[in-house]
Amino acid sequence: MSTVFETLAAALRAEQPAALAEIIEGPATMLGAKLVLLPGPPQQVLGSLGDPDLDRVVARDGFGELAAGLTGTRHYGLHGEARARDLSVFIESFAPPRKMVIFGAVDFTAALSKVAKVLGYRVTVCDARPVFATRARFPAADEVVVAWPDRYLAEVGENLGGRDAVCVLTHDPKFDVPAIVAALRTGVGYLGAMGSRRTHADRVARLREAGIDDAGLARVMAPIGLDIGARTPEETAVSICAEIIAQRTGRQAPSLRDSEGAIHRAFLAAGEHR
Amino acid sequence: MKEVLADVERWRREGKAVAVARVVGVEGSGPRLPGATMVVSDAGEVAGSVSGGCVEGAVVTEALAVLAEGRPKLCTFGYSDDEAFAVGLTCGGTVRVFVEPLDW
Numbered sequence: 001m002s003t004v005f006e007t008l009a010a011a012l013r014a015e016q017p018a019a020l021a022e023i024i025e026g027p028a029t030m031l032g033a034k035l036v037l038l039p040g041p042p043q044q045v046l047g048s049l050g051d052p053d054l055d056r057v058v059a060r061d062g063f064g065e066l067a068a069g070l071t072g073t074r075h076y077g078l079h080g081e082a083r084a085r086d087l088s089v090f091i092e093s094f095a096p097p098r099k100m101v102i103f104g105a106v107d108f109t110a111a112l113s114k115v116a117k118v119l120g121y122r123v124t125v126c127d128a129r130p131v132f133a134t135r136a137r138f139p140a141a142d143e144v145v146v147a148w149p150d151r152y153l154a155e156v157g158e159n160l161g162g163r164d165a166v167c168v169l170t171h172d173p174k175f176d177v178p179a180i181v182a183a184l185r186t187g188v189g190y191l192g193a194m195g196s197r198r199t200h201a202d203r204v205a206r207l208r209e210a211g212i213d214d215a216g217l218a219r220v221m222a223p224i225g226l227d228i229g230a231r232t233p234e235e236t237a238v239s240i241c242a243e244i245i246a247q248r249t250g251r252q253a254p255s256l257r258d259s260e261g262a263i264h265r266a267f268l269a270a271g272e273h274r
Numbered sequence: 275m276k277e278v279l280a281d282v283e284r285w286r287r288e289g290k291a292v293a294v295a296r297v298v299g300v301e302g303s304g305p306r307l308p309g310a311t312m313v314v315s316d317a318g319e320v321a322g323s324v325s326g327g328c329v330e331g332a333v334v335t336e337a338l339a340v341l342a343e344g345r346p347k348l349c350t351f352g353y354s355d356d357e358a359f360a361v362g363l364t365c366g367g368t369v370r371v372f373v374e375p376l377d378w
Contacts (some may be wrong), residue, residue, distance in 0.1 A: 004378045005376060005377060006284075007281075008275075009279050009283070012275060012276045012279065013276075013279065020275075022372070023300075024298050024348050024372045027346060028345070030345075031346045031348075031374075032345075032346035032374045034378065046378070071307070071308050071309050072308065073298060073299060073308075088300075088307070090296075090298040090372065091275075092296070092308070092309045094275065094276070094323070206312050
């Protein structure tokens with residue numbers, strides 16, 4: 001039979017959601033008592049905090065915290081009483097990794113998949129062209145899919161939520177307009193599309209023709225990325241991931257979408273004088 | 275937690291005892307969020323991290339003591355209004371770390 005730790009480790013490895021609830025303050029004999037919560041299905045509760053009523057209350061609260069992706073300390077009585085503070089229980093939520101879907105099997109995608117992996121994303125690269133969409137070209141990606149972006153999103157779109165990202169790097173209206181239209185039908189939290197300002201102006205017209213309204217267009221971060229003067233695929237990947245972080249945290253960072261002028265400007269290397 | 279699993283499993287296969295230290299609370303400025311995890315083997319090997327570096331050494335000391343005593347312990351590092359702790363955080367925050375033997 002697996003221990004509590006082995007069960008938790010297996011869930012983390014399988015990228016399944018799990019929570020660990022543990023008594024961190026209270027009577028010495030109860031310190032370190034823990035529950036592992038697996039929402040499943042089937043829902044499972046392993047271990048014990050030493051009292052069946054306490055287990056029941058903490059499991060209920062823990063599943064709630066896990067569903068909300070929250071980690072923190074809650075206080076209880078010895079039998080789970082809500083207003084007492086005999087015990088402090090630390091509930092840690094292990095949410096599955098955020099997902100990033102990148103459309104377009106280009107060099108920028110290879111760099112973005114690397115940077116996204118560093119940030120803990122589960123990365124899927126999707127392109128309709130089998131010659132380009134190969135595992136060998138995207139070794140960092142978890143998955144490389146040969147499919148039309150809109151068809152792929154029709155299949156998996158319902159799994160995308162507010163924590164996830166779709167990055168459209170196809171640079172080709174034939175692929176990226178249907179990809180953006182399909183992504184807007186999902187609940188994905190971040191949707192960005194690459195291209196020059198001229199490309200994007202043209203794309204906006206095509207998106208409108210496809211029936212996308214102002215609210216839909218407002219969801220599209222394009223040109224994609226922060227205005228940090230990124231030039232190489234790797235630098236661009238950093239600017240995209242930084243924009244995703246800033247959007248999530250609600251911080252003001254200069255997105256290319258909100259600035260004007262050339263995306264790539266002549267710049268001086270450090271120490272150079274004009 | 276996930277990033278230290280491979281080390282934990284290797285140490286356990288080697289017959290070593292392992293302590294787990296997890297950040298369970300941060301007040302004020304603190305580099306790592308609750309859930310940040312460090313593991314320490316009884317041979318003194320370390321994986322993971324609970325801070326930007328300032329309290330790592332002290333946590334290793336606590337972890338080895340916890341392994342020797344076999345009992346979990348809630349440790350506080352940092353500075354609060356009424357007491358100065360032995361190990362401070364340069365950032366001025368307080369971090370609470372739960373240290374326990376990995377015997378579960």
